[in-house]
Amino acid sequence: IHMEDKCRNGSRGALVVLEGLDRCGKTSQSTRLIKKLDELGYPAELFRFPDRNTVIGMMISSYLNSNSQLDDHTVHLLFSANRWEKRSLMESKLQSGITLIVDRYAYSGVAFSAAKGLDIEWCKAPDMGLLAPDLVLYLDISPEKASERGGYGGERYEQLEFQKKVAQAYQVLRDASWKIIDASLSVEDVEEQMSGSVLDCAKTCRNGISLSQ
Ligand code: DGP
Ligand code: NA
Ligand code: NA
Numbered sequence: 001i002h003m004e005d006k007c008r009n010g011s012r013g014a015l016v017v018l019e020g021l022d023r024c025g026k027t028s029q030s031t032r033l034i035k036k037l038d039e040l041g042y043p044a045e046l047f048r049f050p051d052r053n054t055v056i057g058m059m060i061s062s063y064l065n066s067n068s069q070l071d072d073h074t075v076h077l078l079f080s081a082n083r084w085e086k087r088s089l090m091e092s093k094l095q096s097g098i099t100l101i102v103d104r105y106a107y108s109g110v111a112f113s114a115a116k117g118l119d120i121e122w123c124k125a126p127d128m129g130l131l132a133p134d135l136v137l138y139l140d141i142s143p144e145k146a147s148e149r150g151g152y153g154g155e156r157y158e159q160l161e162f163q164k165k166v167a168q169a170y171q172v173l174r175d176a177s178w179k180i181i182d183a184s185l186s187v188e189d190v191e192e193q194m195s196g197s198v199l200d201c202a203k204t205c206r207n208g209i210s211l212s213q
Helices: 028-038 055-064 072-084 089-097 104-116 122-129 143-147 160-173 189-208
Strands: 015-020 044-048 099-104 135-140 178-182
Touching: 015 028, 015 104, 015 189, 028 044, 028 099, 028 189, 055 072, 072 104, 072 122, 089 099, 099 160, 099 189, 104 122, 104 160, 135 189, 178 189
Parallel strands: 015 099, 015 135, 044 099, 135 178
Antiparallel strands: none
16 A cells, blocks of 8 residues: 655654454554553554544444445545545654554555455555555454454344455555564553564654654
């Protein structure tokens, strides 16, 4: 996905994205990372997509809860619009030195829609121009193992066969810059795998070195 480089020089926060299947543990890890960064003197904030608090986010939430039906292309564009509506806020936070931990981003956008059979290039287009992450952490877990975790099956996409397709789509999107995390381990061990690279990333961005490109 072609996304835009951020501030080219000067100190700034890092844009760290967590991706993975449903129930891979992203949400609890994001919270832990924020706490760790804060403790070490790196101001950090959590962003989560979809952000269900906006008008667009409420439409998405209703769709995910199967309270409304939407065409696959339409919902794809809503998810993208939901990221666009936070773009300038994210940019100003990064510029003011805040590191952002982002629970899902454009990769989810492409992976979940490609899993439905939509054309992958079509899926990438609306997210072009969003801010490029400095670090992508993929919390790797098998669809089978994720499906055994508590709370599974509550929303539209939380079905084993569909998640298998999402996992395949993520594999196509992955590149060498992604850090693959074994998300089948304990919460502590997963955090241990992630925190070093997140701190390095925050430090590098604070020192004014751009990581993307
Ligand atoms: P979460 O709040 O992280 O559990 O996400 C809700 C569900 O929406 C989850 O099944 C993943 C899916 N999802 C997240 N972002 C996107 C997106 O951009 N497009 C599509 N189609 N699905 C998404
Ligand atoms: Na979910
Ligand atoms: Na989540």
